[in-house]
Amino acid sequence: MTKKMLLTALLAGSFGISMAQSVPTVTENASTVAVSSIPAETNEQTSFYERIPLVNDVIGFAKQHLSIRYRSGGTTRSGFDCSGFTRFCYKHFGVSLPHSSAAQGNVGHSVDKEEAQPGDLILFKGHSSAGSRIGHVGMITEVVGNRIKFIHSAWNGGVRYDYLHADYYQRRFVSIRRVTTLLASR
Incomplete structure (x- = not known):
């Protein structure tokens, strides 16, 4: 204790x-x-x-998989896409997530950016910041003040860390989903 x-x-x-x-x-x-x-x-x-x-x-x-390459449709240590990575990490702890970033945007419940916590999913638009469709997902690892750090599998670098305050991610930010409640029910 x-x-x-x-x-x-x-x-x-x-x-x-x-x-x-x-x-x-x-x-x-x-x-x-x-x-x-x-x-x-x-x-x-x-x-x-x-x-x-x-x-x-x-x-x-999730951190144990840093630098594993990006692989479209990937769900294993030989390569992950973004939703395959978050799905893989949560599945290891008994939580089943769908294998699509858009579908993961419907799991759990929405929380405000100011209420973000480690373990929450962070969702982004796809390649076009002008669109509205969810096309990328990561897992929040740290929240310090208004800075949100997340781990994800990016097409240009594989599993890595990034920050929401970076212009690229700010323009594409959609929402945060709390799925940690699913951990408690396992």
Whole structure:
């Protein structure tokens, strides 16, 4: 339990998690770990904190695949396309995502950019910033202030990190989807 508390505290600090209401505190009570100081109506936030170690595992697993080449339609370590990569990472933890970035844009629920958390899917328009169709997906790995870092399989570099604040991604940004609730139900 102490390890879980330390990991939670470390991740909360390193991801710059802040809440307008109150700062959650982790307390150890016998054999359970509880998150206090979070109003009852924010049950999703409570369950997010309970999922932090599992979200960290998914992100850690994704990081193990950095530099694997891009492959159209790819779903294995021999090469991934963007949705094949996010699908592969979540499937390893028992969560089934569709193999299409547009279809992954319908999984979970939408969250505002300001509410983004590690583990969320980040969706973009395809090659044309003028279109409206989702054509690319990645997984958020870090949120510090208003900077969102994500891992994805890009056609020009394979599995790599990028930041939402880069002009290319800002122009193509569509939405963020919270799928970490699916981790809790596994």
